[in-house]
Structures are given as structure tokens and as C-alpha cells.
Amino acid sequence: MNQPVHEAPVSFYQSADKIYARGVRGRYARLRVLAVLALLGLFYLLPWLSWQGQPLVLFDLPARRFHVFGLTLVPQDLFLLTALLLIAALTLFLFTTLAGRLWCGYACPQTVWTEAFMWMERWVEGDRLQRQKLDRTPWNATKLRKKLAKHALWLVFAAWTGITFVGFFVPIQTLFTDLVAFELGGWALFWSVFYAVATWGNAGFLREQVCRYMCPYARFQSVMFDKDTLIIAYDETRGEPRKSAAKDQPAGDCIDCTMCVQVCPTGIDIRNGLQYECIACAACVDACNAVMDKVGKPRGLVRYTSTRRDTEGRFHILRPRMIGYAVVWCAALVMFATVLLTRSPLELDVLRDRHSLARTLADGSIENIYTLKVTNKSGQLREVDIRAVTETGQPLLLSSETLTIAAGQTQALVISARLPERLGEAPTLGIQFDITSRDEKPVTRSEDARFVVGMP
Structure with a gap:
């Protein structure tokens, strides 16, 4: 009689194995180092730079002013931010179609900060074999010292990152002054700690798990790929059969050293084909080329290529998709630049008081009440002159003819406009309000409105 077979329970959750990525040298490793240094340099330096007395980059949320490379943007310029995000998306589509996951391998914040954390880890604990040996070793004074030193470096770097991140929203000089005086509090403290912990966790512990399970880009990137998109691939025709598997036949160029796997930050084997976990960092290309140089074989067993080139x-x-993305991208850039260059530092809105009709004064003049909303988009205080004329060019008498608006602010002014005498038989007539700044190069903005005369 057959005995029942008891199968072992299957867990739907499996802890990810820790990846010990080996350090690598080569052309693409140097490019990646340059990219990391340049991007980190920009991130940490930008909050400290200023232009004509204004921060070069500062998103001042309480004042609702965004200083971006000499421009002061206000909430009315939200469409510019939308256009900028659209251009960023089109740029991602364009370069992904051309060069695959170039963003992931060289410019993604997760990649950049993970690379920096791995540099510190190698400096303290050693390269791949030393780190593996250290983790297998029982806890002792040496292991404790190295682990504490590594996490101390990570935490200092993460704290600096958190403070710098908040420095894009709060003047960083004020931020550091409050930090040194132990007076940093409120939202500044919360977001500094939150971003520091997020950096420490993502770059120190999660690492490739963010790319595998949290980042949506890895899932839909294939939509932007075509047969000519650059990918990193293993030349199976040249490499197989591998030296370890070849028996009664000549071996391929792959000696099965697994160096391409050991240097991969996501732990994949590129010889198994293109996988969504691949971030196209090209570490495997550098590692394989170094091995090929040592064994006297041509480089390029693992290389940048495309499906069409291989077949x-x-x-x-x-190609059509590339041209389409490029045309739309260039058009978006031209439109954005045109709007930016023709953007006026002043905005004018005119609202007539609907609760009161025309009023005839004792001297026979006719009065209407308006609310003028003037927005100063520049980074400096502006004084403007106000005038109003009818559609025939006759000036109106205004209760106020000047207005001062602070930088980046919107000023509302209730103003009365008087017409000395009735013009024509129509119950309303068109008028135009003009505001002109008192600058060396005056800026004028105009807005049309209706003036109620009343029935004859």
C-alpha cells in the first residue's frame, strides 16, 4: 500500500539574499563615477548658490515663490512646471528608446546614492570576499568596529543629504544656523530626519529591492524598446558552450568565471538574457572585458548591442519612433523656451464690482468700482503706474494711480474709475486698464473691462 506523500509547505514570501557586488574598473565604471560625482555635487552645491541676491534654487512654499536659476515663479506659473515635467517625461522616453535604461544606470537617485554608500562600505569592510567573510564571522570586536564605522559614515552622509534636501525649501544658511544652535524644529526637523532615514534605508539596505519591486519604470520600460534600442547582452554564439560545460567539443570564449554576476548590483546573470532587473550600469561589460584581456580573447563577449544588430x-x-519622440521633444523645448522668454514679470486681472452699478456723482461724472489684482513675478519690489482709457481713447479719472508690489506677491487694489460725462447712448462701453512699471525698461500689461454707463 502506497504511503501518502507529505509535501513540504511552500512559503509565498522568500527573503532576498544579500548581494555582495564586487568593485570593478573600466570605461563604464569611470563614466559612472563621473556621473555620481557630478550629480551629487549639483545636489549638495545648488542650495548654497545665489544669483543677484536671490537663491539660485529655492522652493519657498510659505511665500509661494520658486526661485529657479534666476527666475522667480509664482503659483500663476504652475503651467511652466507642468510643461517642465512633460519635457522631462519626453526626455526619458527619447533616451530610453535610444540607449535603454541609461537613466537607471547612471542618473537615477537610487543608483547614485547606492553607489556612494557602496564606496563607503568597500572602504570600511573591503571588497566582495572580505565582506562575505566578515558577515560569516561571529560577532567580535573587529566586526563590531567595522559595522559601527560603516553605519556611522552612512548616517552622517544621510543626515547631510536630509539637511540639503530641506535646503531646497528653506534658505540653507538659516537652516544650518538653526542646526548648529540646536534650534531646528517643526517641519524642517521632520523632513530632514525623514529624508535622512529614507536615504539610509534605501541606499544602505533596500538597494536593488527598490529597482526590482518598488520602481515602476522597470515594469513599463519595454514599451519604449524596439529592435534598435541599445541593451547590454551576452554574445551566446561566441560564448557557448562555456568552458565548464564543454566536454567533447571546443569551448566558447566564456570561461564561466562568473565575474559578470559578481559585479552586478542587482545580482542577475546577464548570460541568461535581458531581464527587467538589469539597470544597464555596464559593470558586467567592464568585468568581462578585463577577463577577456587576461585570457587573450577579444573584448565584447558582454557588450552594448541591439536586437537588430545581433540578428x-x-x-x-x-527610425520612426525615434524621429517621433525627437520631434515632439524639440517642439516642447521650443514652446517652453518661447513662453519662458516672453513671460512678463507683471500680471494684471481686473474685476468689476458686481454688487454696485454705475453711480452718478454730483458733478455729473459716472463712477464704477473695480478690483485690480497685480502680480509681481520678479524677484524685486516694483512700483507701477495705473491708467484707464475708453475704447475711443478718453482717459478715466482713477482714485489711485500708483501701486507698490513686493517681490513675488499679488496685490489687490479696490479702485474707482470715473467718466467725466456720458458717451453715446449705449448702456456700457469698453475700457482698458494699463499698468506700467517704473523701471529702466518699463513693462506694460493691459486688461480689458466693461464700464457701465446706465440707461439714457
Whole structure:
């Protein structure tokens, strides 16, 4: 009689194995180092820079002013931010179609900060084999010292990152002054700690898990790929059979050293084909090229290539999808630049008081009440002159003819406009309000309105 077979329970959750990525040298490693240094340099330096007395980059949320490379943007310029996000998306689509996951491998914040954390980890604990040996070793004074030193460096770097992040929203000089005086509090303290902990957790512990399970880009990137998109691939025709698997037949160029796996920050084997976990950092390319140099074989067993190049031996840069993305991208850039260059530092809105009709004064003049909302988009205080004329050019008498608006502010002014005498038989007539700044190069903005005369 057959005995029942008891199967072991299957867990739907499996802890991810820790990845010990080996350090690598080569062309793409140098490019990645340059990219990391440049991007981190920009991030940490930008909050400290200023232009004509204004921060170069500062998102001043309480004052509702955004200082971006010499421009002062106000909430009315929200469409510019929308356009900028659209251009960023089109840029991602364009360069992904051309060069695959170039963003992931060289410019993504997760990649950049993880790379910096891995540099500190290698400096303290050593390269791959030393780190593996250290983790297998029972806890002792040496292990404790190295672990504490590593996490101390990580926490200092993460805290600096958190403070710098808040420095894009609060003047960083004020922020550091409050920090040194132990007076940092409220939202500034919360977001500094929150971003520091997020950096420490993502770059120190989660690492490739963010790319695998949390980042949506890895899931939909294939939509932007075509046969000519650059990818990192293993030349199976040249490499197989691997030296360890070849028996009665000549071995391929792959000696099965697994160096391409050991240097991969996401722990994949590129020889198994293109995988969504691949961030196209090209570490495997540098590692394999170094091995090929040592064994006297040509480079390029693992290389940048494309599906069409592998199958047909040719590569197309100009193709319909690429041209389409490039045309839309260039058009968006031109439109954004045009709007930015023609953007006026003043905005004018005119609202007529609907609760009161025309009023005839004792001297026979006719009065209407208006609310003028003037927005100063520049980074400096502005004084403006106000005038109003009818559609025939006759000036109106105004209760106020000047207005001072602070930088980045919107000033509302209730103003009365008087017409000395009735013009024509129509119950209303068109008028135009003009505001002109008192600058060396005056800026004028105009807005049309209706003036109620009343029935004859």
C-alpha cells in the first residue's frame, strides 16, 4: 500500500539574499563615477548658490515663490512646471528608446546614492570576499568596529543629504544656523530626519529591492524598446558552450568565471538574457572585458548591442519612433523656451464690482468700482503706474494711480474709475486698464473691462 506523500509547505514570501557586488574598473565604471560625482555635487552645491541676491534654487512654499536659476515663479506659473515635467517625461522616453535604461544606470537617485554608500562600505569592510567573510564571522570586536564605522559614515552622509534636501525649501544658511544652535524644529526637523532615514534605508539596505519591486519604470520600460534600442547582452554564439560545460567539443570564449554576476548590483546573470532587473550600469561589460584581456580573447563577449544588430548585423539610429519622440521633444523645448522668454514679470486681472452699478456723482461724472489684482513675478519690489482709457481713447479719472508690489506677491487694489460725462447712448462701453512699471525698461500689461454707463 502506497504511503501518502507529505509535501513540504511552500512559503509565498522568500527573503532576498544579500548581494555582495564586487568593485570593478573600466570605461563604464569611470563614466559612472563621473556621473555620481557630478550629480551629487549639483545636489549638495545648488542650495548654497545665489544669483543677484536671490537663491539660485529655492522652493519657498510659505511665500509661494520658486526661485529657479534666476527666475522667480509664482503659483500663476504652475503651467511652466507642468510643461517642465512633460519635457522631462519626453526626455526619458527619447533616451530610453535610444540607449535603454541609461537613466537607471547612471542618473537615477537610487543608483547614485547606492553607489556612494557602496564606496563607503568597500572602504570600511573591503571588497566582495572580505565582506562575505566578515558577515560569516561571529560577532567580535573587529566586526563590531567595522559595522559601527560603516553605519556611522552612512548616517552622517544621510543626515547631510536630509539637511540639503530641506535646503531646497528653506534658505540653507538659516537652516544650518538653526542646526548648529540646536534650534531646528517643526517641519524642517521632520523632513530632514525623514529624508535622512529614507536615504539610509534605501541606499544602505533596500538597494536593488527598490529597482526590482518598488520602481515602476522597470515594469513599463519595454514599451519604449524596439529592435534598435541599445541593451547590454551576452554574445551566446561566441560564448557557448562555456568552458565548464564543454566536454567533447571546443569551448566558447566564456570561461564561466562568473565575474559578470559578481559585479552586478542587482545580482542577475546577464548570460541568461535581458531581464527587467538589469539597470544597464555596464559593470558586467567592464568585468568581462578585463577577463577577456587576461585570457587573450577579444573584448565584447558582454557588450552594448541591439536586437537588430545581433540578428541582422546592422543598427538604425533614425527610425520612426525615434524621429517621433525627437520631434515632439524639440517642439516642447521650443514652446517652453518661447513662453519662458516672453513671460512678463507683471500680471494684471481686473474685476468689476458686481454688487454696485454705475453711480452718478454730483458733478455729473459716472463712477464704477473695480478690483485690480497685480502680480509681481520678479524677484524685486516694483512700483507701477495705473491708467484707464475708453475704447475711443478718453482717459478715466482713477482714485489711485500708483501701486507698490513686493517681490513675488499679488496685490489687490479696490479702485474707482470715473467718466467725466456720458458717451453715446449705449448702456456700457469698453475700457482698458494699463499698468506700467517704473523701471529702466518699463513693462506694460493691459486688461480689458466693461464700464457701465446706465440707461439714457
